[in-house]
Amino acid sequence: MKIDVLTLFPKMFEAFKEESIIGRAIKNKKVEINIHNIRDYTLDKHNRVDDYSYGGGKGMVLMIEPVKRALDSVRTKDSLVIMMTPQGEVYNQKKAYELSKYKHIVLLCGHYEGFDERIRSLVDLELSIGDYVLTGGELASQVIIDSVVRLIDGVIEKDSHLNDSFNNNLLDYPVYTHPAEFEGMKVPDVLLSGNHKLIDKWRYEQSLEKTKNKRPDLLKKEDD
Ligand code: 6GU
Secondary structure, three states, rough: EEEEEEEOOOOHHHHHOOOOOHHHHOOEEEEOEEEEHHHOOOOOOOOOOOOOOOOOOOEEOHHHHHHHHHHHHHHHEEEEEEEEEEEEEEHHHHHHHHOOOEEEEEEEEEEEEEHHHHHHHOOOOOEEOOOOOOOOHHHHHHHHHHHHHHHOOOOOOHHHHOOOOOOOOOOOOOOOOOEEEEOOOEEEEEOOOOOOOHHHHHHHHHHHHHHHHOOOHHHHOOOO
16 A cells, blocks of 8 residues: 655654554565655745735644645556545544555645645545544544554454454453452453463453443444
8 A cells, every 4th residue: 555645744654654653564565654844835935834814813824835735746547545634524444444455555644723725626535533522634544544554464464454443333341460469459250261262252241231331333334
């Protein structure tokens, strides 16, 4: 998979691209991630990428011209172009699976007060990561990249994400490691029993119980 990110703050992606599972996936050529500075695409003699809002009002608006030129330089007929905005469709694990099937994803991040409305006509999809406001789309795009890249074949062990919370709309069952007892808190006996049938049953029941208590809304969902 190839991912291109258009941003005004490319440095926000430096550590993100180097560390942990994303860093390893890049090194192992499971994904290519390219960061582009939208400012490099402006034709304005003062390198401006934003301007005042027509009709007045506070805050600067990202201009369509540098965004269009940046998009044109990276998109092909196979690209899915996504705009990061709190006005978008709310992202979830089902969407992560959908995105993980694409060959090429382009993520457009805005800062400032907003995007010129006409930029919306240049993209395939608008995504939000939740009902709160971030100062820009960069962190949101990193959330998308992280959750999609770990689903690419060979990035993590397959079993590892088949058991993730939100698959089957259930939260994870509890897990434990050494020691078997810590300050009086014991690992449940069933996990030390070696009986895998019983362990699987216990884990399923625990998942169900946790979901009922913490996220009953997930049990009502049928669409994903
Ligand atoms: Cl994608 N962008 C911004 N600026 N804020 C957000 C968001 C995106 N998703 C949730 N809040």
